[in-house]
Amino acid sequence: MDRRPAPLADKGARLARNRRFRSLGIPYKACSRCFAVKALSAFNRHPRTADGRQSLCRTCTQAVIAARRTDPGYRAREREYAREYHAANTDKRREYAREYTAQGKSAASLRKRRVRLADRTPEQIAADRARLRPNGLKTCRKCREALPFAAFAENRTTGDGLHTDCRSCDTSAHRRACLAAHGAPESTACYLCGERNHADAHADHLIPVSLGEPLSVPSDHPANLRWTHALCNISRGNSLTTADQYRRLHPELFTC
Numbered sequence: 036m037d038r039r040p041a042p043l044a045d046k047g048a049r050l051a052r053n054r055r056f057r058s059l060g061i062p063y064k065a066c067s068r069c070f071a072v073k074a075l076s077a078f079n080r081h082p083r084t085a086d087g088r089q090s091l092c093r094t095c096t097q098a099v100i101a102a103r104r105t106d107p108g109y110r111a112r113e114r115e116y117a118r119e120y121h122a123a124n125t126d127k128r129r130e131y132a133r134e135y136t137a138q139g140k141s142a143a144s145l146r147k148r149r150v151r152l153a154d155r156t157p158e159q160i161a162a163d164r165a166r167l168r169p170n171g172l173k174t175c176r177k178c179r180e181a182l183p184f185a186a187f188a189e190n191r192t193t194g195d196g197l198h199t200d201c202r203s204c205d206t207s208a209h210r211r212a213c214l215a216a217h218g219a220p221e222s223t224a225c226y227l228c229g230e231r232n233h234a235d236a237h238a239d240h241l242i243p244v245s246l247g248e249p250l251s252v253p254s255d256h257p258a259n260l261r262w263t264h265a266l267c268n269i270s271r272g273n274s275l276t277t278a279d280q281y282r283r284l285h286p287e288l289f290t291c
Contacts, residue, residue, distance in 0.1 A: 061285065062242065077094075171183060171184065212257050220232040
């Protein structure tokens with residue numbers, strides 16, 4: 036029977052692998068208990084770690100908690116610590132509760148606004164656009180040119196229903212960054228299907244812009260861009276990059 040330790044059982048190797056994931060903006064990491072490489076969504080959040088996630092995956096965390104619950108000594112120490120903390124920090128806990136409530140109301144208000152904007156009908160979006168842009172033009176954030184509405188892609192969560200950058204700036208910037216980082220598209224394979232790319236390949240975001248910024252790099256950073264077939268890009272939409280697609284790009288990072 037093979038009893039060799041897992042490659043990621045070594046803490047140094049595991050930390051190096053996780054740093055590599057973060058530097059590439061890939062939302063995966065290795066668990067410190069089972070040593071498996073899993074998506075960040077499999078880890079609970081933690082505000083003081085580099086990637087904002089705990090070192091143990093949820094499955095391992097639940098196993099550790101279950102073991103602690105059967106330990107009478109641990110439960111007694113936990114109750115004693117809670118009594119001491121509550122007695123010594125009554126005012127601090129009340130102030131934190133007030134601030135947390137206020138922040139929650141502000142975040143809820145922003146979420147409600149985005150939902151309200153996204154739920155508008157095409158007629159309502161057109162009416163808001165005419166009210167906000169009565170001259171029929173919008174200024175691109177990058178090139179600063181006043182352009183007609185057709186020069187911008189749609190974005191239902193903005194007031195006028197349009198992206199802040201025009202299509203030309205958005206596309207050309209992506210292609211320049213992808214060309215400088217990964218070379219001509221003809222020399223690469225589509226990361227979605229694995230077939231050879233053509234000259235008219237798209238520069239696609241591994242983590243879609245609509246889903247927010249990646250872990251450690253901006254959305255338009257070369258680490259978050261790859262060449263892909265136009266049809267593959269359109270078919271994918273804004274779905275998350277799968278583990279198989281990341282494995283095609285970085286096979287060395289997914290060996291456990």
